Amino acid sequence: MGWWSRKWQWGSEKSLREAKLDEDWHVFLDVRKAQAEWERAYLMFDEALGQDQIDYAIYILEAAERKYQIHLKHAKSLGINRSQM
Numbered sequence: 001m002g003w004w005s006r007k008w009q010w011g012s013e014k015s016l017r018e019a020k021l022d023e024d025w026h027v028f029l030d031v032r033k034a035q036a037e038w039e040r041a042y043l044m045f046d047e048a049l050g051q052d053q054i055d056y057a058i059y060i061l062e063a064a065e066r067k068y069q070i071h072l073k074h075a076k077s078l079g080i081n082r083s084q085m
Contacts, residue, residue: 027075028082034068041065 041064045057 024080027078027080031071031075034071038064038068
């Protein structure tokens with residue numbers, strides 16, 4: 001195997017690492033977006049007036065919480081840690 005083959009393999013390993021970092025970054029951003037959405041839903045619930053607004057706020061809050069949990073679970077399965085980002 002010549003130097004060209006080794007260089008080509010190193011280049012593909014580098015691009016694989018970059019792809020992994022890119023995927024990790026997108027997952028991390030998804031988690032942060034879901035967290036912000038959950039926080040907004042919590043504030044909406046906190047400020048809801050009347051039964052209809054409260055019911056709607058609960059629905060939105062439960063959906064946002066579930067979405068946040070799903071993204072956290074996905075990040076955990078990939079081994080993403082906040083301190084790594």
